[in-house]
Amino acid sequence: MNSTMKIRYIGDPILRKKAEPITEFDQKLKHTVEQMVTTMHLEDGIGLAAPQVGLSKRLLVVDISPIVKNEKPQACINPEILDSEGECVEEEGCLSIPDVMEMVVRPESVTVAYQNVEGEKKVEKLSGWKARVVQHEIDHLNGILFIDRISPLKRQMHINKGRIPATY
Ligand SMILES: [Zn+2]
Structure with missing residues (x-):
């Protein structure tokens, strides 16, 4: 009933x-x-994000409960960043790019408009890990990968090591 989906990897x-x-x-x-x-x-x-499981739709799920207390899974549909503030650097990885972890600079907090699974419109100001994950997933909805946001030198190192295809 609740079957799982196949992850799409870089190069797809x-x-x-x-x-x-x-x-x-x-x-x-x-x-x-x-x-x-x-x-x-x-x-x-x-x-x-939905494209990571083969669906080219504006839908993402987030659940930071492994790193932050009292969090639960949440779906954001048709999300849009209305405003962003600050800047911070954290190490990111991606299920679609196994074995690559790199520091990425992103705004520290973001105001996001989205719809929940019932179609209700919400606006939420996010900061910390949730802001980071949601920004990473919204990038996916726009065809952007976190390796696009790292230095070309580091990216080339991962290409040389075969972790990222030359035409990524
Ligand atoms: Zn990702």
């Missing part, structure tokens, strides 16, 4: 496509969200 063209908005807030969407949360947990991820 779907990771470079701009994902399409979601317009139907139906039972099928709820099922997709449940499957994505299950897949994220099984893969030990703290965030997962």
Whole structure:
């Protein structure tokens, strides 16, 4: 029933496509969200974007409970960053790019507009880890990968070591 989804890896063209908005807030969407949360947990991820499981749709799930207390899984549909503040550096990884971990600079806090699984519009100001994960996942919806945000020198090192394909 709650089957898991197959992760798409770097080199798969779907990771470079701009994902399409979601317009139907139906039972099928709820099922997709449940499957994505299950897949994220099984893969030990703290965030997962729909293109990473082969769906070019503007949907992401996040669950930072492994690193922050009192958090639970959340789905953001058609998310948009309205405002951002500050700057911070943290080490990131990605389920679609195994074996690569690098420091990435991002805004420290972001105000995000999104819809929940019922289609209700929400605006939330995020900071800390949740802000970071949501920004990483929104990048996925726009065909951007975190390795695009690291230094070319470091990226080349990972290409040389075969962790990133030469045409990434
Ligand atoms: Zn990722």
